[in-house]
Amino acid sequence: MRRLVGRPSPSWSWSLAVLLALVAWNAAAQPPADPPSPAVLSAIAATEFQSTFCEGTYALCIKAPCSAIPTLDRIGNYYVEHALCECDVVRGWSMGPGSCPDRAPMEQHGRTYLISTYSNLYNAEEKTLTCGEGTTWAWCYGAPCVVDEKDPSKATCTCPVETGPGSTLGGDCRTDACGGIWSAATPAGDAFANRHYYDWMQRNQPGVSVDPPAAACTAPPASGD
Numbered sequence: 207m208r209r210l211v212g213r214p215s216p217s218w219s220w221s222l223a224v225l226l227a228l229v230a231w232n233a234a235a236q237p238p239a240d241p242p243s244p245a246v247l248s249a250i251a252a253t254e255f256q257s258t259f260c261e262g263t264y265a266l267c268i269k270a271p272c273s274a275i276p277t278l279d280r281i282g283n284y285y286v287e288h289a290l291c292e293c294d295v296v297r298g299w300s301m302g303p304g305s306c307p308d309r310a311p312m313e314q315h316g317r318t319y320l321i322s323t324y325s326n327l328y329n330a331e332e333k334t335l336t337c338g339e340g341t342t343w344a345w346c347y348g349a350p351c352v353v354d355e356k357d358p359s360k361a362t363c364t365c366p367v368e369t370g371p372g373s374t375l376g377g378d379c380r381t382d383a384c385g386g387i388w389s390a391a392t393p394a395g396d397a398f399a400n401r402h403y404y405d406w407m408q409r410n411q412p413g414v415s416v417d418p419p420a421a422a423c424t425a426p427p428a429s430g431d
Contacts, residue, residue: 260306329417337384343372379423
């Protein structure tokens with residue numbers, strides 16, 4: 207899949223260097239057939255989430271359905287690099303990239319804009335569906351969003367598309383839902399976000415009710431069962 211890659215920030219470059227060092231160390235210390243160690247999985251997950259915690263209004267996309275945005279290049283090749291995801295606008299604590307002022311809703315040209323961040327808000331009512339290799343999913347963490355003019359509880363977010371295993375609270379635990387596009391994260395990243403959000407809130411906001419990490423789907427039914 208064609209990708210557009212921007213210049214990495216210094217903090218991202220530092221995180222990537224640490225990650226590569228951990229991967230190299232793990233490869234030297236373990237036989238090639240062994241799975242990645244917990245330390246390496248944590249490093250992979252941590253590079254996905256710059257986690258500043260803020261209280262305010264944000265877009266929550268972890269169970270959002272998405273639609274592919276097709277692109278056509280000059281020689282007639284179609285490809286998909288982004289998707290439009292239908293997310294919820296909620297208020298409370300969330301973790302996300304950037305400072306709290308930078309993440310506050312902004313009014314421009316008569317529309318309200320904000321970014322997508324993460325919380326465990328839906329963990330009590332939804333379960334985590336994990337889809338395997340070859341899955342197309344949308345990475346909405348930090349994505350730009352515009353609030354629906356007719357329904358301010360909804361926002362449309364433009365999210366880059368990824369291919370590979372992904373975990374989401376969308377899909378109602380249906381295996382056939384993996385054929386669509388959902389806002390998701392890598393399984394390691396999803397596990398990291400669930401645990402990190404819960405632990406941080408327990409330590410720093412003990413008076414705020416917060417759900418623990420979401421349970422995994424078990425024996426997911428096919429559509430219509």
